[in-house]
Amino acid sequence: MTDKVLMKGNEAIAEAAIQAGCRFYFGYPITPQTEIAAYMAKRMPKISGTFLQAESEIAAINMVYGVASAGKRVMTSSSSPGISLKSEGISYIAGCDLPALIVNVQRGGPGLGGIQPSQSDYFQATRGGGHGDYHVIALAPASVQEMADLTFKGFDLADIYRTPVMILADGTMGQMMEPVKMKDYTPPDINKDWAVTGTKMMREHNIINSLCLDPESLEISNFKRYEKYKTICEKEAMCEEYLTNDADIVIAAFGIAARVSKNAVNEARANGLKVGMIRPITLWPFPKDAFERAAEKAKAFISVELSMGQMIEDVSLAVRCRKPVYLCNRAGGMIPSPEQVLAKINEIANMSNSK
Amino acid sequence: MGTTQILIAGFGGQGVLFAGKFLAYMGLMEDKQVSWLPSYGPEMRGGTANCSVIISDESIGSPIVSAPDILIAMNLPSLDKYESSVASGGMIFIDGTLISRGIERNDVKMHNIDATKLASQNGYSGLSNMIIMGKVIKECPALGNAYVEAALSKVVSERHRNLYDSNLAAVTLGYNI
Incomplete structure (x- = not known):
């Protein structure tokens, strides 16, 4: 027998957050991520934490902004339309260089859209999302275990780099149950001497503020932030490579799309085709190196997405358009089947054979 | 044994998700890889x-079951919708109290369990799902039967501890049909 338990992806995020030392959760319910809030509502009062259902998403993200300013681990979660509402606050949090964890369990859009799984907030997550020059670190779990692992990781990255971090999941990842084991976790030792915690008349005031009317100073703060982003890009890009060594065709897919694609890759291999997959775990920073390496050997790439084709732009940039990149997708809450992905693989394989 | 893909379908309130969770825990306790994915939302x-x-x-890989080896249809709309999707050589379990027709496929095996009737006759009202589970475990050796009790004690929540015995009895009833 095993000591693992079955958890929904949403619950795994909530439990991992608590074990990572997060004691402040602010949110507003929306399918398909409501289990995160429900779990927090149950657990937080028992561990002297704060669960608060705000009057709106905008209120919730600004409560996150407040707690982050005080230097405590804090999170919120929502789904696509709710994240759009939170975007103003996320921009402020980024502008103040504050650590916070934001979870987006995506659903189909645009607008209020539907409630079924989607990956169509990729642009929003990887380009910042709100106004101004900023990024959030975007993490893309592809299993319930990773929903937990990347929550720990997300809080650490947020603290280390003083930046908002987003977990970009989807309805399937949130709703499915799989075995999960929480890791033994010790938080990194980080001195948050910038936090507004009261001076006790012992030090200068700390000021957390994103307003800066002097353009020279504002430019300097932007330059400084982008130095930090450079380090993040150099050090933190993560991906999983699956059978890419000898691959003629390389699939790019994250989250549920990677799970579906794995079936297709295995099937294609069984049919004698050299197919592999690169699964970005960080969407920003994008794991460019893995794609560049694969492009030396591969004849073509296929981006498999639950969107009209968003990550495909990063794949094309990463391989610098040296190799063709094709799209295999569903949208609006539909999920590509392994058969659809396999058909695309076969189509591309036949194309390159006939050349 | 490889991989067993199971689809359980019925009305909301019939315990479809609960039954699935029970099977998933059985697998987990056998140290197998498992996944459980519900339909969510209005349904x-x-x-x-x-x-x-x-x-x-x-x-x-994909947690989505599109060609089940085992289909458990707890009402007629579910059988109508999913019968054609069952993998050739697979099995279909139906609640015969609620479904009056047989199956049209001849390359899959059907097990007809009078589950809703058995449940009400034996005082296990609302446990037709677990009676069917008993039969499923009996007919699918690949699922194993060593951890029925352990899996049940995982899925019956602390708050509803008093329902453990009747759940176990329902599974046993289905197993011994």
């Missing part, structure tokens, strides 16, 4: 509900 509030369960010796 949770009544209407049709279904869940995909995969139990495998290997790591699981």
Whole structure:
């Protein structure tokens, strides 16, 4: 027998957050991520934490902004339309260089859209999302275990780099149950001497503020932030490579799309085709190196997405358009089947054979 | 044994998701890879509900079951919708109290369990799902039967501890049909 338990992806995020030392959760319910809030509502009062259902998403993200300013681990979660509402606050949090964890369990859009799984907030997550020059670190779990692992990781990255971090999941990842084991976790030792915690008349005031009317100073703060982003890009890009060594065709897919694609890759291999997959775990920073390496050997790439084709732009940039990149997708809450992905693989394989 | 893909479908309130969770825990306790994926949204509030369960010796790719080895249809709309999707050589379990027709496929095996009637006759009202589970475990040796009790004690929540015995009795009843 095993000591693992079955958890929904949403619950795994909530439990991992608590074990990572997060004691402040602010949110507003929306399918398909409501289990995160429900779990927090149950657990937080028992561990002297704060669960608060705000009057709106905008209120919730600004409560996150407040707690982050005080230097405590804090999170919120929502789904696509709710994240759009939170975007103003996320921009402020980024502008103040504050650590916070934001979870987006995506659903189909645009607008209020539907409630079924989607990956169509990729642009929003990887380009910042709100106004101004900023990024959030975007993490893309592809299993319930990773929903937990990347929550720990997300809080650490947020603290280390003083930046908002987003977990970009989807309805399937949130709703499915799989075995999960929480890791033994010790938080990194980080001195948050910038936090507004009261001076006790012992030090200068700390000021957390994103307003800066002097353009020279504002430019300097932007330059400084982008130095930090450079380090993040150099050090933190993560991906999983699956059978890419000898691959003629390389699939790019994250989250549920990677799970579906794995079936297709295995099937294609069984049919004698050299197919592999690169699964970005960080969407920003994008794991460019893995794609560049694969492009030396591969004849073509296929981006498999639950969107009209968003990550495909990063794949094309990463391989610098040296190799063709094709799209295999569903949208609006539909999920590509392994058969659809396999058909695309076969189509591309036949194309390159006939050349 | 490879991989067993299971689809359980019925009305909201018939215990479709609960039954799936029970099977997933059985697999977990056998140290297998498992995944459980529910339909979510409006159907949770009544209407049709279904869940995909995969139990495998290997790591699981897609958690979505589109061609089940085992279909458990707890009402007629579910049988109508999913009968054609069952993998050739697979099995279909139906609640014969609620479904009056047989199956049209001849390449799959049907097990007709008078589950809703058996449940009410034996005082296990609302446990037709677990009676069917008993039969499923009996007919699918690949699922194993060593951890029925352990899995049940995982899925019956602390708050509803008093329902453990009747759940176990319902599974046993189904197993011994």
